[in-house]
Amino acid sequence: MTLRFGLQAKFLAGMALVLLAVLALMAVMWQRQETMQAQVFDVGRQTMRELVGERLKRRGEAGVTELAESLTNPMYYSDLDAIGTLARAAMRQPDVAYVLVYDPQGRIVHDGSGDIPAFGQPMGDEFAFEIVNARTTHVQSSDQVIDISAPIMIGDQRLGGVRVGYSLSAIKRDEDSANGAMHARLEAIGRKHVVWITMIGAGLLALGALVVALVQKTLVRPIRQLADVAQEIEAGNFETDAPVTSRGDEVGDLVRAFGRMSSSVARHDRDIRRMAYSDALTGLANRLAFRESLDRRLLQLRGAGRQLALLFADIDDFKRVNDTLGHDAGDEVLVQFANRIRETVERMGGDGAMLARFGGDEFVILIESVLSPTGNHGDVRTAASRLAEALVAELSRPIVVQERQVFLGTSIGITLFPEDASGSTMLMKNGDIAMYQAKVAGKNCHRFYSRAMDQAVERRVRMEQDLRGAWERGELSLAYQPVYSLNDNQLRGAEALLRWQHPEHGAIAPSVFIDVAEQSGLIETIGPQVLRAACEDTMRWQQAHPKSNKLFVSVNVSPRQLRSGDLPRVVATTLKETGLEAERLHLELTETAVIGDEIHASGLLSRLRASGVKIWLDDFGTGFSGLSHLRRVPVDGVKIDRSFIADVLRDPDDLALTTAIIAMAHSLGITVVAEGVEKEGQFDILRERGCDLAQGYWLGYPMNAHEFAQLLA
Known part of the structure; x- marks a missing residue:
């Protein structure tokens, strides 16, 4: 049979440990009391010494100051008899050990004796140096004496000084007597505390024995009975009779809870399954x-x-x-x-x-x-x-x-x-x-x-992998499409367009790889690289062709870059590091990028415009509610989508809509750019309708930075 360390044995062991802990605590308290008595005695003795010393110091300072004033006239007239009379009178004061009257050089004039054996001799004790140089009442002390000196002055002239030494021997005798009485009192108090501690310990032992008996009767025995019943239920005997009790305490509640245990377990199982599923x-x-x-x-x-x-x-x-x-x-x-x-x-x-x-x-x-x-x-x-x-x-x-x-x-x-x-x-x-x-x-x-979707996903994943690091490998580059003024047919700027020359598949269409970059989040890395490269190229054109200092460059910004909220900081850092003027940078955003959350977009674009950067709304007219956005989203220009420009010569509706966009934008002070101008007729009709800028194949194909520099030349 296996011996078990049951609840009753554990409780008895716990009570024993508690009693041992109480006894140890009482022993610590006893020891702490002895230590505290010693500390109290030391603090009392020190306090008494400081108090008596302070009183003696104050009394001495007052007496020496008064004595110095009384010695003023005798010192002035060098009346040794009068000086001796005053010195001897001071010597008769309680606790006075010596009285010395000295001249300004520290030589003794009188010491209160009849024949003044030290007359004319310099004071050579340990206190003398500070006393001779002191200009006010000065206090010094040792274990045997408190030396208090005061200068004897007449006006601003120092005639000398007087010092009085107060003996500490009488004070020490009084201190020892008082400390002895205090030590006796503390010993008596300590004995009383020991008696109380002993009584408390005995009471705790008696209380522990009573608690053991009470717990054994009211807690250990009923719990043991419940444990026996629980073992029966665990074995599957749910019909076992639980102990019957009329107790109204927690143990009684526990006994009665056994009857409701089966339904409670089932209910909790349903709740757990509902939470899990x-x-x-x-x-x-x-x-x-x-x-x-x-x-x-x-x-x-x-x-x-x-x-x-x-x-x-x-x-x-x-x-x-x-x-x-x-x-x-x-x-x-x-x-x-x-x-x-x-x-x-x-x-x-x-x-x-x-x-x-x-x-x-x-x-x-x-x-x-x-x-x-x-x-x-x-x-x-x-x-x-x-x-x-x-x-x-x-x-x-x-x-x-x-x-x-x-x-x-x-x-x-x-x-x-x-x-x-x-x-x-x-x-x-x-x-x-x-x-x-x-x-x-x-x-x-x-x-x-469809099965073809697996292949499409594989191609897209492979393209995303190839796109990572493509900029660093030199596969990604920028092309620039010229933007001309319709009024004077002069070159005003260029739109930066991202191109990818894949080492295996050749040129990848921007509509394909930019969507992959957007979906995968790579655009948040590529976008700032494109921005920096466009700004650097523009600065090189300006340095090579100073007359092109008003030339702008427009860079497309993806919706993901706009949502990140970090765009103003990236733009500001790029402009600062490249040296490009803010008003020469135009950021292009699609209309759909700002439809989702105009408040967020408006705040972000306002910060960019405040720095001097221009904001253009790209593909304008394709977002269904584009006209209303011009009132709520801060922009400097709109680019009419190429789908309207393509049919402007043969579709009256597209011409009317394009004309309306130009008129409305001008009424709001917004610049209008036409995209996809591929015919001379389109150019002419846009100029007639007052369009500001245009770009397209008829005006110039996208070209690399070197070719664009040659165009400027």
Whole structure:
């Protein structure tokens, strides 16, 4: 039989340790009392000594000062008899050991004796030097005497001085007597404390024994009974009789709680499963619950000839909400999105639909094919397409958060079972790929998974890898397209355009690799490099051709750079280090880059304009609400999109719209630039309508920095 260190033994051991600790504490208190008595005695003796010494010092200073004043006339007339009379009178004062009257050179004039044996001799003791040089009352002391001196003055003339030595022997005798009495009192107090400590220790021992007996009866014994019952329940014997008690304390509550234990365990198990399988923010199923449900559905559907679709919905540009409005606003947006998705799925998803939040801004929906009135299963592809279109439309509506409208949208990827994959892992991977392709396609749309998407993803990943470090390897370069004035046909500036010459694939279209850079975040590294290179090239043109000192350079800024909030600092640093004047740098932003959050964009652009940098709105007219932005977003110029310029000669509507844009921008003091001028007729009609600047193939193709320098020459 194994011996067990039970609760009763542990309690007894604990009580023993407590009693030992109390005894040790009492011993420490006893020792501390002895130490404290010694410290009190030392402090009292020191205090008494300082008090008596201070009183003697004050009395002596007053007496010596008065004696010095009394000696003024005798010293002036050199009346030794009068001086002796005063000195002897002072000698008769209590505790006075000596009286010395001296001249200005420190020689003794009188010492209070009858024959003055030291007359005329210099004072040679340890106090003499400071006394002779003192101009006021001066106090010095040793273990045997306190020496107090005062100068004898008549007007400003010093006649000499007097010093009186006060003996400390009598004071020490009084001090020893008082200290003896105080030590006796402290000893008596200490003995009383020892008696009290002993009584307290005995009381604690008695109390400990009483507590042991009480705990044994009221706690240890009932808990031992409950432990026996718990072992029976653990063994599966839930019908065992629990101890019956009428006690109203905690032990009684514990005994009665055993009867409710079974139902409580079941309830807690349900609560734990709900917490483990639901999203805390939205209340939807989480990734774990969805994955388990998907696995069960796939087992049921295999061989049944039924289909299943997964829709992966990701909020477009959700990071911008957290960055500009904060994470609390982001959580509110997620809750509103989840409610809209839930309502749409309940309305159109069918009975077997399931909605889950996978974390962040990603939601996943499962729908199954349903029986038609003819008994056939419906086409799940059509149902998924209808549901995705409804979700895109519903989630495109603005969301009101913190009294502001937020326009987002969603990109949805759809994958089908068993057409695309037969396992949950591959289905979820395919859904992610399809959702990513929806974002690549322009966002706020849906795409079905296809085998070709795998190849597209691989190409995009490979392009992203090749793009990393392409600037450092010299594969990326800048081309400059001239910008001319329509009024006098003079060269005014250039737009910097990024080009990529891949070592294997040759020239990569900017529309392809810039989108990869934007999606991957590489644009935040490449963008500042482009800005610096454009500023450096412009400075070189100015140094080589001083007459071109008003030439500007325009650099495109991506929406991601604008959202980061670090753009003003990067621009200021680049201008300072390259030496380019701020007004010669134009930053171009697309209209869609500022639509999402005009307040954030306006603040950022205002800081840039305050530094002297010009802001141009690129692709103007393609953002649906572009005209209203000119009133709210601070810009210096707009670039009319090439789609309007292309048909300006044959489409009256494009001509009217272009004319209206020019007139409206001029009324606001904004410069107008036309892009894509490829014909002389376009140039002429834009000049007639008052357009300020133009660029396009008819005026000049993009060229490298050296070719542009030759154009300036």
